[in-house]
Amino acid sequence: MTFRVLVTDDIDRDGIALLEAEPALRVDEVPTLPVPALMERIGDYDAIIGRSATRISAELLRHAPRLRVVGRAGVGVDNVAMDVATELGVAVINAPAGNTVAVAELFFGTVLGLLRQLPRAWETMREGKWDRASLMGAELKGRTLGIVGLGRIGGEVATRAHAFGMELVAFDPYVADARFAALRVRRAPTLDALLDDADILTVHTPLNDETTGLIGRRELARLRAGAIVANLARGGIVDDVALQAALESGHLKGAVLDVYAREPLSPDHPLRQAPNVVLTPHIGANTAEAQRNVAVDVCAAVRDALLRGELSRSMNVAAVAGEWKELQPAMLVARRAAAVARAILADMGVRAVQRLTVRCGSAIAGGRELLLSAAALGAVEGVIEHDRLNLINARALAEGRGLELTAGESGMLPPNALEVSLRGAMQELTVAGNAPADGGPRLTRIGAFHVDVNPRQTLIVLTNRDVPGVIGRVGTLLGDAQVNIAEYHQARMAQGGEALAVISVDGHVDASVRQRLCELPDVQGASVVQFRGA
Numbered sequence: 064m065t066f067r068v069l070v071t072d073d074i075d076r077d078g079i080a081l082l083e084a085e086p087a088l089r090v091d092e093v094p095t096l097p098v099p100a101l102m103e104r105i106g107d108y109d110a111i112i113g114r115s116a117t118r119i120s121a122e123l124l125r126h127a128p129r130l131r132v133v134g135r136a137g138v139g140v141d142n143v144a145m146d147v148a149t150e151l152g153v154a155v156i157n158a159p160a161g162n163t164v165a166v167a168e169l170f171f172g173t174v175l176g177l178l179r180q181l182p183r184a185w186e187t188m189r190e191g192k193w194d195r196a197s198l199m200g201a202e203l204k205g206r207t208l209g210i211v212g213l214g215r216i217g218g219e220v221a222t223r224a225h226a227f228g229m230e231l232v233a234f235d236p237y238v239a240d241a242r243f244a245a246l247r248v249r250r251a252p253t254l255d256a257l258l259d260d261a262d263i264l265t266v267h268t269p270l271n272d273e274t275t276g277l278i279g280r281r282e283l284a285r286l287r288a289g290a291i292v293a294n295l296a297r298g299g300i301v302d303d304v305a306l307q308a309a310l311e312s313g314h315l316k317g318a319v320l321d322v323y324a325r326e327p328l329s330p331d332h333p334l335r336q337a338p339n340v341v342l343t344p345h346i347g348a349n350t351a352e353a354q355r356n357v358a359v360d361v362c363a364a365v366r367d368a369l370l371r372g373e374l375s376r377s378m379n380v381a382a383v384a385g386e387w388k389e390l391q392p393a394m395l396v397a398r399r400a401a402a403v404a405r406a407i408l409a410d411m412g413v414r415a416v417q418r419l420t421v422r423c424g425s426a427i428a429g430g431r432e433l434l435l436s437a438a439a440l441g442a443v444e445g446v447i448e449h450d451r452l453n454l455i456n457a458r459a460l461a462e463g464r465g466l467e468l469t470a471g472e473s474g475m476l477p478p479n480a481l482e483v484s485l486r487g488a489m490q491e492l493t494v495a496g497n498a499p500a501d502g503g504p505r506l507t508r509i510g511a512f513h514v515d516v517n518p519r520q521t522l523i524v525l526t527n528r529d530v531p532g533v534i535g536r537v538g539t540l541l542g543d544a545q546v547n548i549a550e551y552h553q554a555r556m557a558q559g560g561e562a563l564a565v566i567s568v569d570g571h572v573d574a575s576v577r578q579r580l581c582e583l584p585d586v587q588g589a590s591v592v593q594f595r596g597a
């Protein structure tokens with residue numbers, strides 16, 4: 064199978080070379096495309112990789128039936144309609160760390176440029192002047208830098224600001240005290256407290272509902288007279304119009320902007336004429352090093368997602384503590400245990416399941432959320448018709464059908480064991496399994512019956528009376544139907560009582576075979592579970 068990848072927005076060659084090295088990937092590199100042209104082409108692609116110039120809108124995603132992965136060679140994904148991508152099961156992968164230093168360095172370059180009037184100094188020199196008197200500057204040393212958002216970039220800015228002898232204060236309600244302490248940054252309890260202290264205010268948050276307009280007229284007025292504002296994060300976090308007014312009134316000494324609410328900034332935008340601004344055209348990440356880093360990072364992750372189904376880097380898959388690869392056997396067990404429970408309940412007449420609970424042992428507990436996604440996938444596949452049903456959208460689709468998903472207490476489960484319980488119409492069925500690091504995945508319990516079977520290809524779960532001859536009759540029937548048995552595990556509660564058989568078979572078992580199994584003497588019921596996915 065060949066996957067087609069559309070690369071746009073000028074992605075570094077080292078990244079593209081990783082894709083081109085794969086025979087199963089066909090890569091088309093195009094310049095940033097206008098929306099109609101992109102709409103026309105996107106239907107042919109399994110993945111698109113771009114930078115901030117290409118907007119991955121809801122409309123574009125809905126126009127792309129093959130699309131599996133969106134790769135973003137950079138941090139911000141405000142240009143991607145994330146909700147729609149998740150609903151459609153499209154993985155969104157970014158490159159979160161490769162351009163951190165580039166932005167932090169640009170911050171100091173531009174702020175120093177503003178404080179020392181470097182653009183003006185350069186202009187005067189080109190004009191043939193020697194004008195030292197009008198080029199008086201100011202220093203960073205001793206000034207208080209107020210950082211909104213102490214993440215990767217905020218942290219790198221803080222580290223460098225110490226070297227300039229600055230005082231540091233930051234506002235970030237989502238970051239623990241330990242990070243503030245490690246970065247030697249004082250914590251501002253509120254944004255207002257930060258505004259009260261800052262000589263230079265810089266924002267390094269994502270653009271989202273909470274941060275849009277975070278620094279508006281009120282916040283700018285609260286800053287002390289003569290303060291400087293920098294936005295190298297996203298246009299719209301600092302309100303353009305309020306900023307312009309604060310610059311024109313002289314309340315602010317100056318501003319540094321790399322990003323704008325609408326990009327490219329229109330040629331006649333009033334900000335271009337505002338006093339004391341250093342404007343750059345969204346070049347925070349434009350260094351050779353950063354572009355190489357993000358391209359290699361995102362291209363490798365997109366390659367792995369397409370070729371190996373590796374979704375650990377996808378922003379819209381539940382986060383995993385630990386290694387994704389190590390969790391794969393447990394994910395398979397969770398998915399298949401849920402599929403078995405759903406099939407048995409359905410054959411008992413319980414079609415509408417209301418609650419799914421996953422409990423897992425200590426070794427895999429870090430992947431609880433992902434295991435819940437895998438179990439949700441097992442519970443809905445075969446029930447929901449969706450050509451891109453996967454780990455990304457399974458939870459939302461399951462919840463959309465009224466299935467409540469919960470992660471239960473692990474209790475006394477062995478380290479690599481898990482249990483999936485499905486409940487509906489006052490009935491609950493638990494299927495348990497084990498996913499040891501050094502062995503194959505096994506199902507170990509169905510309801511009250513202890514079993515031991517590899518959940519591969521197709522499983523027949525049979526309830527019968529524990530009397531002689533049943534196993535022989537089942538074997539003969541399956542043999543006559545050309546169904547090859549891989550494993551047959553018989554479990555019983557007590558001699559002569561109820562028994563349960565799990566039969567792992569190769570290939571497909573059709574409905575007529577199931578019907579004939581149900582009609583055998585002493586057989587009470589049979590469920591056939593045709594597993595999906597690898």
Ligand SMILES: NC(=O)C1=CN([C@@H]2O[C@H](COP(=O)(O)OP(=O)(O)OC[C@H]3O[C@@H](n4cnc5c(N)ncnc54)[C@H](O)[C@@H]3O)[C@@H](O)[C@H]2O)C=CC1
Nearest residue numbers: 138139212213214215216235237267268269295296347348
């Ligand atoms: N100019 C450019 O070329 C570039 C711009 N960026 C922008 O910079 C942003 C930050 O990047 P990173 O530091 O890598 O992201 P990050 O995720 O490491 O850090 C963001 C920080 O903002 C904090 N935060 C979120 N909401 C907040 C709020 N309401 N108030 C205070 N803090 C809040 C988070 O807790 C987090 O610590 C990106 O989202 C992107 O939009 C990133 C790279 C290049």
Ligand SMILES: O=C(O)CCC(=O)C(=O)O
Nearest residue numbers: 114115116137138139348
């Ligand atoms: O290079 C780009 O596309 C812009 C970088 C950026 O803004 C980001 O990484 O969030």
